[in-house]
Structures are given as C-alpha cells and as structure tokens.
Amino acid sequence: MDLGVGEVGTPGNSKPHQPSGQISHLALDIGGSLIKLVYFSTYDDVDDETGRSATESLSVYNGNKKYPALKGRLHFAKFETTKINDCLEFIQKNQLHLGGCQHLQSSPIDKTVIKATGGGAYKYADLFEEKLGICLDKEDEMDCLVAGANFLLKGIHQEAFTYMDGQKEFVQIDHNDLYPYLLVNIGSGVSMLKVDGDGKFERVSGTNVGGGTFWGLGRLLTNSKSFDELLELSHKGNNRVIDMLVGDIYGGMDYSKIGLSSTTIASSFGKAISDSKELADYRPEDIARSLLRMISNNIGQISYLNALRFGLKRIFFGGFFIRGHAYTMDTIAVAVHFWSKGEAKAMFLRHEGFLGASGAFRSYGKRGLDDLMLQLIQQFPFTASPAGDI
Ligand SMILES: Nc1ncnc2c1ncn2[C@@H]1O[C@H](COP(=O)(O)OP(=O)(O)O)[C@@H](O)[C@H]1O
Numbered sequence: 001m002d003l004g005v006g007e008v009g010t011p012g013n014s015k016p017h018q019p020s021g022q023i024s025h026l027a028l029d030i031g032g033s034l035i036k037l038v039y040f041s042t043y044d045d046v047d048d049e050t051g052r053s054a055t056e057s058l059s060v061y062n063g064n065k066k067y068p069a070l071k072g073r074l075h076f077a078k079f080e081t082t083k084i085n086d087c088l089e090f091i092q093k094n095q096l097h098l099g100g101c102q103h104l105q106s107s108p109i110d111k112t113v114i115k116a117t118g119g120g121a122y123k124y125a126d127l128f129e130e131k132l133g134i135c136l137d138k139e140d141e142m143d144c145l146v147a148g149a150n151f152l153l154k155g156i157h158q159e160a161f162t163y164m165d166g167q168k169e170f171v172q173i174d175h176n177d178l179y180p181y182l183l184v185n186i187g188s189g190v191s192m193l194k195v196d197g198d199g200k201f202e203r204v205s206g207t208n209v210g211g212g213t214f215w216g217l218g219r220l221l222t223n224s225k226s227f228d229e230l231l232e233l234s235h236k237g238n239n240r241v242i243d244m245l246v247g248d249i250y251g252g253m254d255y256s257k258i259g260l261s262s263t264t265i266a267s268s269f270g271k272a273i274s275d276s277k278e279l280a281d282y283r284p285e286d287i288a289r290s291l292l293r294m295i296s297n298n299i300g301q302i303s304y305l306n307a308l309r310f311g312l313k314r315i316f317f318g319g320f321f322i323r324g325h326a327y328t329m330d331t332i333a334v335a336v337h338f339w340s341k342g343e344a345k346a347m348f349l350r351h352e353g354f355l356g357a358s359g360a361f362r363s364y365g366k367r368g369l370d371d372l373m374l375q376l377i378q379q380f381p382f383t384a385s386p387a388g389d390i
C-alpha cells in the first residue's frame, strides 16, 4: 500500500492523487483552521507479473492465517475550514462518501455514515447532511489524535524524525518501546497529551498560543494573503531587528552567570517598544520571522516543561502549524534541547497534520478495518512518500 498525498483548497498546491479504484473509508478531521481528509482506494490496475487485476481477491498467508491480498492507497487531502464548500464539492465530485461504510447500526436508516472528528464534526454536521446527505459519526478529537499518532508511528516506515542544525534524521520506532511519550499537537490551539499506550492517554496541558495565533497575528501584522506567504516571508526575515536580545540589554555582552548568550532573545518584539518606529517601518519579513520564532519557542518550552513533569524523554510534535518548515522545527528542537539540557528529544512526524484524520480513519476498525489495515501494512509496507506539501 502506498500513500497518495496531496492537498487542495489553497492556490499553488499539488492536487491529490485522483483515485481510480474503489474508494472507501473516508474519514474527516474538521479543525478550527483546516479540514483534513483521509480515504482509501484500491488500485484498479493490472498486475504486470500475474496479469490479474490488483483488486482481485488473491489470498496470502501470514502464519496460519489467510488474508485476501488487496492493493490500495491511502489518500490525504486538506482544505481551509473557511472554504468548506470546496471540500464538500471535492467529496461530491469524487464520490468519496459513497464507497462502503453505509448503514452503520447506530445511524438513521438509509444514511451513509462517515467518521469525523474535530470541533467541525459538531459544527458542520447539519451542513454535511444537507449538502451530501451523509451523517457524521463523531469520534473524540483527543482519542483520534492518539490513535492516529500510534497508527502512523507503528505502521509507517520513517514516520518520525529529529531535526537539528538543518539535518533531518529518521528515528527507528521500536514498537515495544514506544510508550510513554508526549504528543504535542499544534493546530489552531495546542494540546499536549501523555500517551501510555493504545487508547491510554491523558491530556496534560494545552496552550491557546498556537498555529491560529501565528497565522492570525501574522496576517494582521504583515498583510499576508495566505499561510504559505507568511511562512515564505519568515524565510527572508531577521528577527533581531524586532526582538530585544540579551546583548541589547547588556551592552553587547553575554549574561553568562545565568547561561544567557548575548544573542539569546530576551524579549520577543521587545525592540518595538524602544524604537520610535511605526508598524509600517518594519519589514513584513522580519515581523514574520520574529512571530514564528516567538510562538515556536514558547511551544517548545511548554512542551519541555510538561515532559519534565512526567519524566518523558520523547516529545512528538504534530499539527499543521509545523508544515515541515525547517525554521519552525529547528526553533522547537533547539528550545527542547536547550531547556532539557539535551535530556529530551523533539521529534516530528511526516504526516504531522493528519493525526486526527488518521485516528478517525482507524476508528472504522471497530467494524473490521483494523484487520484490513493489518493486512495492508504487512503486505504492502507504506512507501516513503512525503506528507502534505512537505
Ligand atoms: N493552508 C493553510 N491555511 C491555514 N492555516 C494553515 C495552512 N497550512 C498550515 N496552517 C497552519 O496550521 C494550523 C492548523 O493546523 P491543524 O493541525 O490543521 O489544526 P486545526 O485542526 O485546528 O485546523 C493553522 O492555524 C496554521 O497555523
């Protein structure tokens, strides 16, 4: 099985792979900023070697257990929540909601039921029913985040990686030594969960300064028209123009007694108070850089403090705020490394933004999907295709 990856709804992004086989198990995560979709499609092609259709029911054995071989692809797509109509149109056009999973016992008669999580599963339930005639079967957001993280960490080769000094290093996940870990999901807001096993977790903290804060404040301060534009600006900026550094306060010197170098940020945006400058006098690039650094640093620090609270050494960061963005990951990793004195490790996920949707997808397992997934993972290891537009 491989991972078809793409996104729609934002200009300039790659289109999702158009499924040619049979589609099933559409799952949604409707968040404060983005709607994430995960769905499965079988290949509709012919196997070169056997000449048989790849969707034909072949049998393979694992130990004594017989499994039908099914070739397929997991698809990932995302839309801005404000453009929910584009998402509905995409589902409708590709008939994503019609393949399988109809008439769950818990559903009203004759309604197609789709697994959905996130606040929007409640907020937009009527809209989905009205526009697509489907009923959203709501799964708890925290349950889905954890289920999705465990599913991806265990099922996908090279899902997790560290990022330090511009170097990405994949982490080998030992299934028997995965727990406990801290899961930090940076969506519109931030949730921090201590994960002790499959379905065993506690939400230990959160912060309202998250991805929505970066995008919201960034939009107001820089006039950026899209999240990508804001990220792009941050690439070219210099935060020292706006941030007050230790050296600015200490006349260029380190404050070595407490371990602060002259280049450490003493106060994010602090220079803006001492300057007689207006907003328009600052370059949007510098503002974007300073904002990204402030928010990433703060999340890294709170995450470390929570890891410390529970003696956790591994912190996995998910959520679409990260976007595989080098500077974001670097800032978070440095914050965790700095505060933990190298004791704790920040790790990132290739399918960072799809944890909740993957968890909702996996929740079809209650109706036998786990078996299907198990077969697929065993027979067709996930390919190392990147997630989102990383
Ligand atoms: N194309 C985009 N449009 C808006 N926000 C984006 C985009 N790409 C990444 N983001 C960032 O991701 C955050 C949302 O992350 P996500 O994990 O989807 O959370 P939620 O479930 O709250 O929507 C946004 O607040 C923003 O910081």
Ligand SMILES: CC(C)(COP(=O)(O)O)[C@@H](O)C(=O)NCCC(=O)O
Residues within 6 Å of the ligand: 030, 031, 032, 033, 118, 119, 141, 186, 187, 188, 189, 190, 191, 205, 206, 207, 208
């Ligand atoms: C309310 C939420 C769980 C919603 O999830 P989201 O759409 O942001 O992914 C999240 O925004 C959050 O955890 N906010 C932080 C709230 C707090 O603990 O202060």
